[in-house]
Amino acid sequence: DGGITQSPKYLFRKEGQNVTLSCEQNLNHDAMYWYRQDPGQGLRLIYYSQIVNDFQKGDIAEGYSVSREKKESFPLTVTSAQKNPTAFYLCASSIDPRTGSAFFGQGTRLTVV
Amino acid sequence: AQTVTQSQPEMSVQEAETVTLSCTYDTSESDYYLFWYKQPPSRQMILVIRQEAYKQQNATENRFSVNFQKAAKSFSLKISDSQLGDAAMYFCAYRPYSDRYNNNDMRFGAGTRLTVKP
Numbered sequence: 001d002g003g004i005t006q007s008p009k010y011l012f013r014k015e016g017q018n019v020t021l022s023c024e025q026n027l028n029h030d031a032m033y034w035y036r037q038d039p040g041q042g043l044r045l046i047y048y049s050q051i052v053n054d055f056q057k058g059d060i061a062e063g064y065s066v067s068r069e070k071k072e073s074f075p076l077t078v079t080s081a082q083k084n085p086t087a088f089y090l091c092a093s094s095i096d097p098r099t100g101s102a103f104f105g106q107g108t109r110l111t112v113v
Numbered sequence: 114a115q116t117v118t119q120s121q122p123e124m125s126v127q128e129a130e131t132v133t134l135s136c137t138y139d140t141s142e143s144d145y146y147l148f149w150y151k152q153p154p155s156r157q158m159i160l161v162i163r164q165e166a167y168k169q170q171n172a173t174e175n176r177f178s179v180n181f182q183k184a185a186k187s188f189s190l191k192i193s194d195s196q197l198g199d200a201a202m203y204f205c206a207y208r209p210y211s212d213r214y215n216n217n218d219m220r221f222g223a224g225t226r227l228t229v230k231p
């Protein structure tokens with residue numbers, strides 16, 4: 001079945017460590033997005049990518065990095081520079097950012113221990 | 114940057130009744146898309162309804178309809194005949210329609226938590 005797969009579902013990180021969240025889609029979508037969700041703040045855009053090998057910063061890109069080497073994959077790395085990384089992270093994709101709505105993965109809950 | 118505002122953190126409705134969730138947005142664009150997404154306790158985001166700004170007719174999907182007021186930059190969601198399964202967080206979202214390469218981000222409001230009372 002086509003869809004977006006985020007892994008892992010739960011992730012624990014020690015302070016000072018980098019960690020990578022996986023996002024894979026087999027929908028042949030061009031655009032992909034990463035959002036962070038905190039209680040009471042809705043979804044905030046971290047990074048988005050319209051095509052392979054290109055990506056743009058969103059509102060809260062500091063402390064995060066991404067890559068888009070393949071159309072199907074858009075991993076997010078949470079670096080040690082991110083001071084408050086505990087949150088729920090959502091990945092989304094869209095076939096045409098000018099006309100299509102976004103399809104979401106099931107999310108990754110990251111906790112710093 | 115475009116902003117989306119949902120002024121109702123929480124709403125409640127009696128089963129079978131009607132409820133309206135509010136959303137306003139700020140943009141300088143003339144062409145754009147607006148969405149309502151539902152997030153149940155599973156946290157899976159589900160598209161409820163979509164509206165293109167160039168269309169004057171309000172979108173409808175079964176029990177869900179919108180009141181789109183472009184001049185007022187308002188986009189409210191009406192849920193008729195509310196069901197227990199409608200209980201969830203509801204997010205309003207905005208996406209510009211643009212040929213510019215770096216203007217394809219999608220913005221969300223803070224959400225409204227809807228409770229349905231039996």
